[in-house]
Amino acid sequence: MNILVIEDELRIAKRIVRMTKEFFLNTAEQITHLESLDQGLEYVQNNTVDLVLLDLNLNGENGFDLLKEAVSQSFHTIIISAYKEQALQAFEFGVLDFVPKPFNQERLYKAFDRVLNKEDIATKNIKFLAVKKRGEVRLIDIDNVVYIKGAGMYSELVLNTSATFLHDKSLEKLEQLLPETFIRIHKSYLLKISEIRAIKVSSGSKYMAELKNNELLPVGRTKYKSLKERMFG
Known part of the structure; x- marks a missing residue:
């Protein structure tokens, strides 16, 4: 799997990358960390990605700009954000899961189980399907x-x-x-x-x-x- 982490706080990004490596073990072929929306947009448009882990507030930029692009693509998107009030809108756009900050390993692993189809999604509030x-x-x-x-x-x-x-x-x-x-x-x-x-x-x-x-x-x-x-x- 090629996994992309878009998170501007380095400490949190390192934690996400570490937990992701531990969960996916040998199946995570590449884990890429980027810090901005522009970098993320450019990356998903030019690389093969299997999963995106996205913060919705990156240096004050609105992650929904990238989210529209992300949910139209073949990969699943998991939001990791402190802005819990944005969870409903994120699900309406078609994300696989919304992991609120602060998070622990158990909650992040639960989101990863959904990627592997091991856990059903309790909140299916999707309102839109994004197409190109x-x-x-x-x-x-x-x-x-x-x-x-x-x-x-x-x-x-x-x-x-x-x-x-x-x-x-x-x-x-x-x-x-x-x-x-x-x-x-x-x-x-x-x-x-x-x-x-x-x-x-x-x-x-x-x-x-x-x-x-x-x-x-x-x-x-x-x-x-x-x-x-x-x-x-």
């Missing part, structure tokens, strides 16, 4: 997303306007962030439950979700039972 289009970052309102289709390492967002946007995160990473209103119906699809009109069974026991917009999406056999329970109890 023509070099700019756009915030897509979750309420406008009908379903998300896996596209290799990327994901395709399909909106209620029929517009589509490509997201740099994989379907698996988006599934970690999305609220309970979305459900995995197939290895390639995440669907908003409220968009389902009916579940249809065709010959050969093939299951399909009929959407309110008349589209048909495949439902995996292993997903059919949980989908039916969610819809009908």
Whole structure:
């Protein structure tokens, strides 16, 4: 893993780097520490990154400028900040976790467990999905997303306007962030439950979700039972 730490207080940065090395052991191929937003932006745009640990207040600069860019990328972002009142907004943008300062090893390790899918995210207040289009970052309102289709390492967002946007995160990473209103119906699809009109069974026991917009999406056999329970109890 290539991990980027963006923190302007050297003492805290050294502590974060040390704990990160101890947790990830041999899987942390490179841990880079930077002190400013400009350095962080330049780094994520020009390097392969797997995880960003970001302070939101760097020498008085607003970390949300970098956060918009970060959450649109393929990696997960964990905020480490003393500004607890910004936690809700950070989750709305799509961060994996918000670790309030002062923090201890146990709390930081809990955030790292989420990176490895070992712990579910209790707070899924995501309101936007950030996507890049023509070099700019756009915030897509979750309420406008009908379903998300896996596209290799990327994901395709399909909106209620029929517009589509490509997201740099994989379907698996988006599934970690999305609220309970979305459900995995197939290895390639995440669907908003409220968009389902009916579940249809065709010959050969093939299951399909009929959407309110008349589209048909495949439902995996292993997903059919949980989908039916969610819809009908």
